[in-house]
Amino acid sequence: MALLEMRGLTKIYDQGKIEVPALRGIDLTVEKGEFTTIFGPSGSGKTTLLNLIGCLDRPTAGTIIFDGQELGGLDKKDLAIIRRHHVGFVFQSYNLIPVLTAYENVEFAIRLVNKYEKKEIRDRVMRILAAVGLAGLENRKPNELSGGQKQRVAIARALVKEPKLVLADEPSANLDSKTSEEVLQVMAKMNRELGTTFIFSTHDPLVMEYARRLIEIRDGQVAKDQRRE
């Protein structure tokens, strides 16, 4: 069953007198539960595509249907609501809030959803922190965690509200290969256990190794779309 359907997706950036096309009519379908990697050279349009999928930006032309809902007619507020409930993000630079502990950084994502009781919030946060291998570190602040641990907190933060989709933009860029592998294992495990759809944007061959679907973007178009078992 399709989580995402993109038809003729085009994005042109207007830079003064020059128009820079980032995406040129992309057609893609992403099924629920997929573990997909989008790769390609710098400037190929990977991040732009991820931003459009994540409701952070709007296409110049074309349509995106997210879980049966066409995003084209939604305003900023409606897009924010979709992000709040259904999309999790993992960023290259973690973007954790430094004044909050690991627990609070995760808690704040689930509180935003505003549908769980206090006790259930605590249970869910503790469970997800344990699942990403951070049991016992919940009271540490980001500056007391290693890069890998910070990225695990970011993954837990993205997953705790059980979104339909997690978008990870270069999640291993700031990590060494060993830590990258650990983090990827965590995400693969979450994908298996929770059935959450993951889409990565990366240059990292290690991330590609883990992916079950590889989409190569070149010059704003899908150059290759390969599934593997």
Add this chain to the structure above:
Amino acid sequence: MFLTKLALKNLARHRNRTLITASIIAFAVFFYLLLDSLIGGMTEMSYEMIINYEAGHLQVVTEEYWAEEEKLPLKNLITPEPELMTAVKNVPGYLGSSAELNFQAMVSNGVNELPVIGRGINPPDFAGVINLTDYFVEGEMFRVGERRAFGVSPAVIGKRLADLLKVQPGDYLTLLVKDRHETFNTIEAEITGVIHTGNPLVNEGLVYVPLDVAQEALAVGDRVSKVLMKLENKNRAPGVAKELAEQLQTINPRLAVYSWDQLEAVTVAGAKQMGNRLIMVIILLIAAIAIINTVILAALERMEEIGMMKAMGFQTKEVIYTFVLESTGIGVLGGILGVLLGLAGVGVFTVVGLDFSGIIDMAPYGIPVVGKIYGVWNPLSFVTVFAFGVIVSLFSSILPAYWAADKDPIKAIYPK
């Protein structure tokens, strides 16, 4: 609730910056409170000066004279008839009354000449309203009917005027006046006393002479400019003025009664106070600029964080809320600190006072106060300035917070 927690935690994020901004607000609050206390004290003292040395609590005068009083006219005067004086003496809380005749004059010591206000008084009555006894630095007040050698009138002047004219008790002065027929006349006077009061006008601009001398020189018969009255309690003056005015209508419909708070000098003092409040608002605006600066700095530093928050589904208003609450927290912190400093500062001001005599002459600014000025407690100011500081912090952060929160999430996440 979580956003509130986040905002409060952010307060401790850059402790030094929070403390510096809070200190600026604290200083503004503290300075406001000191100034407010000082101006309050100054105003209170200037009221007392006006009441104690110039005007008493009430003045019985004709409406026409009141309207032109600045010119010290010799028309529209009143006659202190027994019926009028009986009514005056029967008001509740009556302490004393004094009829006086004010006139323009040029005073000369034979060498120099200065413009002054001449004031004809009857010393025993005058002492019942305005007591100068303790302020004589040389000589004393003349007595009723007293005449010096060769029929010369006695006179009392202020110390500053005596210094300007280089005269002392026993020296002679000539007052050049115009009588009610516009004819020039003179009052020859010998100084019997020199006074130094807290009122600059009395010190350098007044010459007291016996009432009958003034009446004769000005050819006004037994008429006077006004009757001053002193009551037990100045706060009762407005009410008593109203009652007495109604009573006097049957005696002379032209008569009016004005209380001390209706005097022009008092109104000027009140206006000064308003002006100073404006200055204080400017001081607090400085605090607002500090807050705006802090919010912009914080927003620039946290741009990626704001982007992440928006990516997670935060609405613009929720991001604004965290920034505004953080700034309000700084305002509360600064306000508390400022109020505590203010309590100490005003406490010192009310007990020790501040001596302006060596620093600045306040008379040209319409504040008839010399010597030490003591602050006054104004609890309402503490509450108001605290609330104002918090509100200024809150409102001044909204625009920069909106600027930060309304950023495109992509530009916020990838600022470069």
